[in-house]
Amino acid sequence: MDLNTVAEVRDARTHSGWLPGDAWLGGGTYLFSEPQPHLRRLIDLSRTGWTPLKWLPGGDLEIAATCTIAQLVRFTGRTLFTQCCHAFLASFKIWNMATVGGNLCNSLPAGPMISLTAALDGSCLLWSPTGEQRRLPVAEFVTGAGENALREGELLRSITLPAAALARRTAFRQASLYGLGRSGVLVIGTHDVDGSLQLTVTASTTRPILVRFPLPPGGAELATAIDAAVPDNAWFDDIHGLPEWRKHMTLRLAEEIRNELT
Structure with a gap:
């Protein structure tokens, strides 16, 4: 879609300060998908030269915000990464343009x-536009449906995954009302060598919900913990699923993950 209110596209390496009506441009798969009448200028990140993915000392994985979905799949080959990338239900054209950072910032x-x-x-x-840096857990970065912790002009530079988390066993469950529909429920479980279990609930909730157990829980304990962790107003409600259905499926898939990992 043409963005007929945009008067200028600037290279992110040389742009001189943040102005009202500016937007960071990564892959552009969202920006160019619908009208953006509030935008006047795009700051293009495509020439920043950031390394898409790299291993850090100690085994942590750094993912640049400009890393595409296709690059992520090719680099890791890990099952959970592939499962999450396929959850886009997108064509290879989207995979080669859409960025990890753009998905988080949306x-x-x-x-x-x-x-x-x-x-x-x-x-x-x-x-920040003034050069300051700060870090936030992803679970705190996303604060609601279409809402996040970014301040005016702030840029998501990268996401770092710790080595300890990458070493865990994982299980993935996804549900949709339609065969090729948007995720209505997405639950991921991770099981650490110390016996701890973590469940991450997304798609069915307005923001990521993490539920941790020092030892694998029983079925009743699991359901009670999820019910306590997700406020009633945090179950998402749109055409892709009613809150009651999302909650029911979250509990069902979480129990499947508990059985698989423990």
Whole structure:
């Protein structure tokens, strides 16, 4: 879609300050999908030269915000990464343009990169227009449906996944009302060598919900903990599923994951 209110596209390496009506441009799969009448200028990140993915000392994985879905799949080959990438239900054209950072910044409940990075205890590195930096866990970065912790002009630079989380066993469950529909429920479980279990609930809730157990819980304990962790107003409600259905399926899939991992 043409953005006929945009008067200028600037290279992110040389742009001189943040102005009202500016927007960071990564892959553009969302920006160009619908009208953006409030935008006047795009700050293009495509020439920043950030390494899409790299291993850090100690085994942590750094994912640049500009890393595409296709690059993520090719680099890791890990089952959970592939499962989350396929949760897009998108064509290869989208895979080669859509970015991990863009998915987080859109902050939609069904964003599978939110599911992936939250489940693996990812942290976001944020850059302000004045050069200041701060870090937030992914589970705190996304604050609601289409809402996040970004301040005016702030940029998501990268997401780091700790080595300890990458070493865990994982289980993935997804449900949709339609065969090729948007995720209505997405639950990821991770099981650590110390016996602890973590469940990450997304798509059915307005923001990522993490539920941790020091030891594998029983079925009743699991259901009680999820019920306590998710406020009634946090179950998402749209054409892709009623809150009651989302809650029912979350509990059902969480129990399947508990059985698989323990």
